[in-house]
Amino acid sequence: MISIKDVGKVFPSKQGQLKAVDGVNLEIHQGEIFGVIGYSGAGKSTLIRMLNGLELPTEGSVTVAGRVISKIRGSELRKARQEISMIFQHFNLLWSRTVSENIAFPLEIAGVTGAERQKRVNELIKLVGLEGRENAYPSQLSGGQKQRVGIARALANNPKVLLCDEATSALDPQTTDSILDLLVDINKRLGLTIVLITHEMHVIRKICHRVAVMESGRIVELGQVLDVFKNPQQSITKRFVQQVTEPEETKETIEHLLERYPYGKVVQLSFVGEAAEQPLITTLIRDFDVVVNILQGKISHTQNGSYGTLFIHLDGKAEIIQKAINYIHSQQVGVEVISNG
Amino acid sequence: MASFFEMVKWDQLWEATLETLYMTSISVFTTFILGIVLGLLLFLTDKGNLWENRSVNVIIAAFVNIFRSIPFIILIVLLIPFTKLLVGTMLGANAALPALIIGAAPFYARMVEIALREIDKGVIEASQSMGATHGRIIFKVLIPESLPALISGLTVTAISLVSFTAMAGVIGAGGLGHFAYLEGFQRNRPIVTLVATVAILILVFIIQFIGDYFTKRTDKR
Numbered sequence: 001m002i003s004i005k006d007v008g009k010v011f012p013s014k015q016g017q018l019k020a021v022d023g024v025n026l027e028i029h030q031g032e033i034f035g036v037i038g039y040s041g042a043g044k045s046t047l048i049r050m051l052n053g054l055e056l057p058t059e060g061s062v063t064v065a066g067r068v069i070s071k072i073r074g075s076e077l078r079k080a081r082q083e084i085s086m087i088f089q090h091f092n093l094l095w096s097r098t099v100s101e102n103i104a105f106p107l108e109i110a111g112v113t114g115a116e117r118q119k120r121v122n123e124l125i126k127l128v129g130l131e132g133r134e135n136a137y138p139s140q141l142s143g144g145q146k147q148r149v150g151i152a153r154a155l156a157n158n159p160k161v162l163l164c165d166e167a168t169s170a171l172d173p174q175t176t177d178s179i180l181d182l183l184v185d186i187n188k189r190l191g192l193t194i195v196l197i198t199h200e201m202h203v204i205r206k207i208c209h210r211v212a213v214m215e216s217g218r219i220v221e222l223g224q225v226l227d228v229f230k231n232p233q234q235s236i237t238k239r240f241v242q243q244v245t246e247p248e249e250t251k252e253t254i255e256h257l258l259e260r261y262p263y264g265k266v267v268q269l270s271f272v273g274e275a276a277e278q279p280l281i282t283t284l285i286r287d288f289d290v291v292v293n294i295l296q297g298k299i300s301h302t303q304n305g306s307y308g309t310l311f312i313h314l315d316g317k318a319e320i321i322q323k324a325i326n327y328i329h330s331q332q333v334g335v336e337v338i339s340n341g
Numbered sequence: 342m343a344s345f346f347e348m349v350k351w352d353q354l355w356e357a358t359l360e361t362l363y364m365t366s367i368s369v370f371t372t373f374i375l376g377i378v379l380g381l382l383l384f385l386t387d388k389g390n391l392w393e394n395r396s397v398n399v400i401i402a403a404f405v406n407i408f409r410s411i412p413f414i415i416l417i418v419l420l421i422p423f424t425k426l427l428v429g430t431m432l433g434a435n436a437a438l439p440a441l442i443i444g445a446a447p448f449y450a451r452m453v454e455i456a457l458r459e460i461d462k463g464v465i466e467a468s469q470s471m472g473a474t475h476g477r478i479i480f481k482v483l484i485p486e487s488l489p490a491l492i493s494g495l496t497v498t499a500i501s502l503v504s505f506t507a508m509a510g511v512i513g514a515g516g517l518g519h520f521a522y523l524e525g526f527q528r529n530r531p532i533v534t535l536v537a538t539v540a541i542l543i544l545v546f547i548i549q550f551i552g553d554y555f556t557k558r559t560d561k562r
Contacts, residue, residue: 052470081472092467095562096485106471108481137561153471 001193002028002051002161007060007070008217009046020046021057022217028210033187033194033303035204035225037240038214044197047214048163051195052084053077065160082110085154089166091146093138099149100125100134106156124152128182144175151182155190162186164196168203176200180207184303201243205229205302213237226304230272230334244300245309254311254338257295264315266295267325270334273305280331281312288324290316311338348530357520358540364434364506364516365544368441369499375446376498377491379405380453381479391465391475405447413444413505417512437506437514445502452494456487489560496552500545507541517541 009021021043028034038044049055050062053069062070067080085106093102100121107117125134128148138146147167154162164183168176184207187194198204204211204225211228213221213236221228221237229245232238242250257266269280285292292312299308314321328335379401385391386398411419417440421431424439460483468482484491510518517537525534 054466054470078472078474081470084470086467086470088463088467090461090463092461092463094464094482094486096488096559105468105481109468109471109473109477139562157471 001030001032001065002026002195003061003063004028004047004050005061005063007047007050007057007062009043009050009055010058019217021050024060024217024219026212026219026222028193028195030193031187031191032210033184033196033208035208035211036195036197036214037199037201037204037211038197039199039236041216042214043217044214045165048165048195048197051161051163052081052086082106082157083159084161084163085157085159086163086165087147087150087154087167089169091138091143091150091170093146093149093153095138098135098137099130099141102138102149103152103156106153110157112157120156124156127155127186128152142175143171144178147171147175147179148182151179151186155186155192158190159192161193161195164194164198166198167196169198169200173202176203177206183207201240204240205244205300207303209303213240224304225302226272226307229300229302229307230270245298245307250296250311253296257311257313258338261293261313261315264291264313265321265325266311266313266338267328268334268336268338269310269312269328270336271299271306271308271310272332272334273307278331280328280333281310284324284327288316288327289320290314290324349533349536350524353524354517354520354536354540357515357517357537358544360434360514361503361506361510361516361518361541361544364437364441364509364514365499365502368438368445368502368506369495371438371442372445372449372498372502373495375442376449376453376495377484379446379450380457381483383450383454384457384483385479389462391478405450408443408447409451411444413440414508416440416444417509432513434515437509437516440509441502441505444505445498448501449494449498452498453487453491456490456494457483459490460486489556489562492552492559493556496549496556499548499552503541503545503548517544 004024004026007021007024008019011018011020024047036044036047046055050057051064051069057070061068064080064084069080072080094105097105103121103124104117107120112120125131128151130145130148130152133141133145138149141149168179171179180203183194186192196203208225210223211225212219213234215236220234221232228237229241232241254266281292281294284290292314295311295313297308297310299306314324325335325337382401383398383405386394386401420440420443424436425431427439428436430436464482464486465478468478506514506516507518510516511522513519517540521534521537525531525537
């Protein structure tokens, strides 16, 4: 569906040339939710803007739905853009128009008129759950409602691809989740390919199938979301994964625990997929003569399965603890002994 | 007091008011069109915008700045040859129109430009991402989104135009300025000048009221 080949983008700046995107290759499949994560300035925004021709690559080529976006101009590009919609961090609605009129805008551009346009607007309002707000102006809506209008507007011309430029970054956590649920729903219902950029791993975890990690213009890691969570390679990826798997204060807590439990062992377990849903701890206590103390834990759900980390303290005879650890291993659960008591 | 007011020739005052209204409305309308065009060009050819073009921008900006800076009374005199060529005479309301428009349009063009700058760049980008043509962006995004500011700017411009017509009146264009000067000042009838002033004030208040009403009505922010 989307093919990015050897793409680079250089901006002229006062300090010389600024390489925003550098040698990026990506294939994004039909019906996929693909996430690009990176800190600000990593080049992800430039990358996504090249997918609808808002930026042109200085090298390489971008092909979306069979059209070489990086080559076409004028009316051909405008036609292509009707199939590649975009939603924005700050919604970018027309404040002079009502909800209905905002959603009708892309239809006006596409030349859809009269009753047909009104029918489509009504469908879209229902799809994003804004019934009753049709005649409100954007200034009368909450952030989440504004983004719903943005989504409805983006879907108006039945696009093949939806680009999300930090679409939830201006929203509170609860509203973020409801918007993400809506995106997953749209992806499943319409088979729409979604490309999103974000700096929040939570967004990637919750809805993406695959993720690319960007750092200084390059893609440093790429894979299935669950695989990346399970086994992050780069230090930047590890930091992003920690955003969701470990509560912020984990490190301090662990150090504190090691002081408090100088005997036994503190063990970090990491669960992936089905293993995360099995009653491991129960089995452990029932079958082995150990005392299990749960210190801290978190389970996250991704689109390809669950992933969790759990810190436990094991106390008992050394050989039994070892047996228990071996058992955990055999259950396809990652075990890491943090310290020996 | 009654004899005082008898000095005012009411039919002449009415006629002068109509002349002022005529000059003001034609020049406001033309200034609106010209100002929008110039303001759009100033905005669109500026750095980072749709039609970015430094030389066009510099030329229009220079034109706007020069004509905005010339005091109106001097502008009228400067434009005499041009007006004669265009209208054929220097007398009457029509002869005032070229100077009024050339004096006010650049002023309004700057206000249009400022209004357009206030539009969130993201909104223009969103329209582009939907595949809108430049024409659609201008008529469906830029103008509607800046409408309240365009209207309040036009109100200010229209009020300046009323005072411009009065100045033009003094050198023979007719209207309330002419009436106040010729019938009032020159014939030493201050009451006539006063009545003409009140008429102009009423006109200005009406313009302000209409302008404020439409500014409020179009502002959905």
